[in-house]
Structures are given as structure tokens and as C-alpha cells.
Amino acid sequence: MKRLVVLGAGESGVGTAILGKKEGFEVFVSDKGTIADTYKDVLINFEIEWEEQQHSENKILNADVVMKSPGIPDGVPLIQKLHEKGVEVISEIEFASRYTDAQMIGITGSNGKTTTTMLTHHVLKHGGLTINMGGNIGDSFAKQVAEMNTPYYVLEISSFQLDGIINFAPHIAILTNITPDHLDRYDNKFENYIASKFKIAMNQTEEDYFIYDADDEVITTYLEQHPVRSKLLPFSLTRKVENGAYLENENINILIDNNKVIMPTSDLALKGNHNVKNAMAAATVAQLLKIRKTTIRECLENFHGVEHRLENVLKINNVQYINDSKATNVNATFYALDAMKSSTIWIVGGVDKGNDYSELYPLVNEKVKAIICLGVDNSKIINAFGNCVDNITETQSMKEAVNLAYKIAERNDNVLLSPACASFDLFKNYEERGRQFKEAVREL
Structure with missing residues (x-):
């Protein structure tokens, strides 16, 4: 045995x-x-x-x-x-994949993978496929293979899980984007982390598909130097593509072998450019798997997102409180700040994973009126933003942070929890951090 x-x-x-x-x-x-x-x-x-x-x-x-x-x-x-x-x-992904003949859709990327996974599952399930969701989200993939194996799986896969694969090959792979993250696990070498993400396509053949963000220079440069065997289906907000998805006159166009789906971005339930990209990736999968066009459109119109990801909690005295606890790296926080349309009080901090905060400077200068640090060691954040924002304070608990934000906030402001860091210094995980934020807001 x-x-x-x-x-x-x-x-x-x-x-x-x-x-x-x-x-x-x-x-x-x-x-x-x-x-x-x-x-x-x-x-x-x-x-x-x-x-x-x-x-x-x-x-x-x-x-x-x-x-x-x-x-x-x-x-x-x-x-x-x-x-x-x-x-x-x-890894679990490798072990479980050995005991199923299901068609697998694997989704990785530094940001957007949870939303894209849930959105893809939502569209395919409503399109009539018997499909489970697993990997880095929900029930264990291995447990599902053991107990209720289905013909399709959509899997959210982290770089750590990809590091442990040997033969795993999804029929459809999605790479949402690559920005520096978890570099502490990759000898502080960005190129090691990039190679890790690309393992999702390592065992794919000419019969498989690789969907990726063609606006992401890290991805396109790596692809030029290390071609994959699968069929490429890029998505882009800036240029037309022959096969894949692109934006034209505020419409998403999904084009595969001259078969086209068109949808206005104004109809998307999820707002922000990053969510246009997540929708493009999910809709491309649905189009590949022959889901009806009306179903694809309806599902993108009625999907309301992921807990702890730009989640509107409550409006109190005309101040909107937003839970983005899932933003555990700088790039995720970039998307969050970019989506803010009014003056923002930003709650940030936790366990720093080798963050470079400089890409946030323009957004912080433009949108952030006060920073509340929530971490055991906040020195790096204070050093990074001391010149951008006059009002920076340190707190040691979520309740204290939220109460302070409440005192500072004025009419039409946002209070945004978007930590850009891991949560392990003060919380068990980002979910607990987000739940504590919501509880503290509800107690105001």
C-alpha cells in the first residue's frame, strides 16, 4: 500500500x-x-x-x-x-487532478482571481454546466473529487499551489495579471514569481486555451521569451484582438473564430476597469464552452462580487464605509484607490511582504485626506506617505481605527479599509479582518 x-x-x-x-x-x-x-x-x-x-x-x-x-x-x-x-x-491541485477526468478551468494572477473564478462559475452554472468551484476558494478541490466529482471544475490557484504541480494541465487557463507579491517566498526575485504563475500553462497542449491580460507588460514580455503551446486568447482595454476580448466604444467584444458577443460595460454589475477585465476573462471562457450569449450577458449584469473585495458596508452621515480587506498587496489597493470617486480616509497596514508603495503616490496625493495605520509595525507606511498626507495616525485595533475614521470623516467622504498587506499580525486572516471592520462600522 x-x-x-x-x-x-x-x-x-x-x-x-x-x-x-x-x-x-x-x-x-x-x-x-x-x-x-x-x-x-x-x-x-x-x-x-x-x-x-x-x-x-x-x-x-x-x-x-x-x-x-x-x-x-x-x-x-x-x-x-x-x-x-x-x-x-x-500540492493539493496536483494530487486531486490525478483522480478526475473533469475539464478544468484554472485561474491565477496577483489580483482579480477570486472575482474571476466566482464570476466564471456563476456564468457556467447558469449556462447549464454541472460545475464545482475550488482551489484557493470554498471547499477543497480534493474533497470534491472524492465526494461529488463533476464534469467541470473552475479552480482559483495561487502561485504556491502552482509550485507543487508536475502534470496538472487545465483545459482553459486564465492569467489575470502579474504584479510583485509574495516576493519573500521567491528569494525576493520577481522573475521567480513570474515563472511560478506561468506554470499554469506549463503542461497545456495545442488543444488547450490560455486567456491573459494583453495590457500587462510583464505577461506579454514573458510570453514572447517563453512561448506556451496552448491557443492564445488575449483580452485588452486598449487595442483590438483577432481572437479574445477587447473594448470598443465602451462595449466589451468577445470574439472567438468569428463568433461574437457584445455587451455594454455600463450594464456590468461590478464597476471599475479591473472588473471589465475580470468580466472579459469569464465571458471568454463561457464563449469557448458554448454558453448562450443571452445567459452570458444576464450573468455579468447580475453578479455582485466577492465579500471583502470593495464591499460597500454602510453609509453613515453620508459617509460610505468600504471593506476591501482582501487587498493583501499594493496592486489590489491601487485598484481600490483608483475606484474611489471622492475624498477618502484610508485604513492600511499589516504584515508587509516587501511592498513598494511608490506606485500609489499619485492616487494618494489625489484622493486620500487621512491615513490610519493598522499594524504592529507601521514605520514603512509612515515613511512612504509622510510627505503625501498631513494626517497619519497609528492604531492597534480595528475598533480604534474605525472610531478614528468616524471622527475625521465629513459628508460625502469614503472610509476605505484596503490594507495592501497580509493580516497575520493582528488577525487570523483577511476574512476575520474584514468581518471585524464590518462589525465596528455597524456599532458606530
Whole structure:
């Protein structure tokens, strides 16, 4: 019997353990932290051996295959030892894809991937396909393959998950954009991170499709130097394309083999140029999979977005409070500030991942009247924006930050939580950070 060791007992780890058990592996789950009770109950129910708060090497190094959680860096000694022994170390995406014949749509990018994944799922499901959504979002992909395998999957995939693939090949791959993010995991080399994102197309053939932002110079330059085998379907806001999506007279045009869908951008439920691009990517997939044009249009008109992503919370005294906790990097915050139409009080900060804030200067100068720092160490933010904004204050809790914003805000202002950083210093994750923001706003 082959031995599967799962490192990390979160959603992807426990899902992989369930699938491994079903496929006849001897399974062992090991987590260096504590395992949540809900996941423990599942492991006990499936009679899967597990341990927490340690990694017992004698039970790990004898594995035939290891699935590691995306949170564990490749450089840690345990992973190095496994590599030295020639043990295959893979991600959940790779493991699960070996046990399904489904057509897979894989979506990656520094920003926009959650919205694009949910929007694509929304259109295809309403178009009549039996489709599940997984990866970096919702239920574990592996668990779904084990329990309710469907003919189609749309998967949101992070660079960390792509680092652990060997044969995974989505029929349709989407790359939304590439901006510097997570460089702490890539030896602070942007080119390593770019190569990681492009692994989504690594195993594609001429029968597959690669949808990408043709306005993103990082992507187009890399493609010129490292061509992919799949059929290219670019999308662009600035120029016409022969096959793919483009903007003309405020209309989105989706064109595949002379088959065309046209939709006015004014009808999109989600506002902002970045959402025009997300809609283009999702609609291109729908057009490829022969979803009816009316269905595509209706779905783009009625999809209202993702929690914690430019989410309007409440209007109080004519001040709009906006939760963009999912903005965990500078580029995501750029989109948020760019979408602000009036004077903004900006709540920012957390765990800095090697951020370069300079691209935000023009937007901050134009739109931000006060900055509220919310992090354990805010020195980098204060140094970056000290000359742009007179009013910068530091806070240590969400409640304090929101109360301060309430005092500063005047009629027609926005209060925007868009941290540009990870959340792990004061919060469990960006969802908890966003929920605390919403609670604090509702208590005003």
C-alpha cells in the first residue's frame, strides 16, 4: 500500500487526506500547529491517523508521496530532506487532478482571481454546466473529487499551489495579471514569481486555451521569451484582438473564430476597469464552452462580487464605509484607490511582504485626506506617505481605527479599509479582518 503524508491539516490538507483514503493510500496527516476541531472530527470519522504541534520525521520521511500545504515554504529543512530522499512533494491541485477526468478551468494572477473564478462559475452554472468551484476558494478541490466529482471544475490557484504541480494541465487557463507579491517566498526575485504563475500553462497542449491580460507588460514580455503551446486568447482595454476580448466604444467584444458577443460595460454589475477585465476573462471562457450569449450577458449584469473585495458596508452621515480587506498587496489597493470617486480616509497596514508603495503616490496625493495605520509595525507606511498626507495616525485595533475614521470623516467622504498587506499580525486572516471592520462600522 502506498503511503501518503499530508503536511498541514487545513481545508486542502484534510480534503487530500479524504481523497487519499478513498484511493487506497495509507494516509498520515501532520500539522506543526494545532488542528481545528472541525477538521479533527473529519479525520477521526475517516479513521485517518494524525498528529499536531509537531512533524515526526520517522512517520514522514517514509512517504511515497507528500502533499504539503501552500503555507509551507519549499526551503524548510523537512521539505529539503524529502527532496533529498527523492520523495514526490506536490500540492493539493496536483494530487486531486490525478483522480478526475473533469475539464478544468484554472485561474491565477496577483489580483482579480477570486472575482474571476466566482464570476466564471456563476456564468457556467447558469449556462447549464454541472460545475464545482475550488482551489484557493470554498471547499477543497480534493474533497470534491472524492465526494461529488463533476464534469467541470473552475479552480482559483495561487502561485504556491502552482509550485507543487508536475502534470496538472487545465483545459482553459486564465492569467489575470502579474504584479510583485509574495516576493519573500521567491528569494525576493520577481522573475521567480513570474515563472511560478506561468506554470499554469506549463503542461497545456495545442488543444488547450490560455486567456491573459494583453495590457500587462510583464505577461506579454514573458510570453514572447517563453512561448506556451496552448491557443492564445488575449483580452485588452486598449487595442483590438483577432481572437479574445477587447473594448470598443465602451462595449466589451468577445470574439472567438468569428463568433461574437457584445455587451455594454455600463450594464456590468461590478464597476471599475479591473472588473471589465475580470468580466472579459469569464465571458471568454463561457464563449469557448458554448454558453448562450443571452445567459452570458444576464450573468455579468447580475453578479455582485466577492465579500471583502470593495464591499460597500454602510453609509453613515453620508459617509460610505468600504471593506476591501482582501487587498493583501499594493496592486489590489491601487485598484481600490483608483475606484474611489471622492475624498477618502484610508485604513492600511499589516504584515508587509516587501511592498513598494511608490506606485500609489499619485492616487494618494489625489484622493486620500487621512491615513490610519493598522499594524504592529507601521514605520514603512509612515515613511512612504509622510510627505503625501498631513494626517497619519497609528492604531492597534480595528475598533480604534474605525472610531478614528468616524471622527475625521465629513459628508460625502469614503472610509476605505484596503490594507495592501497580509493580516497575520493582528488577525487570523483577511476574512476575520474584514468581518471585524464590518462589525465596528455597524456599532458606530
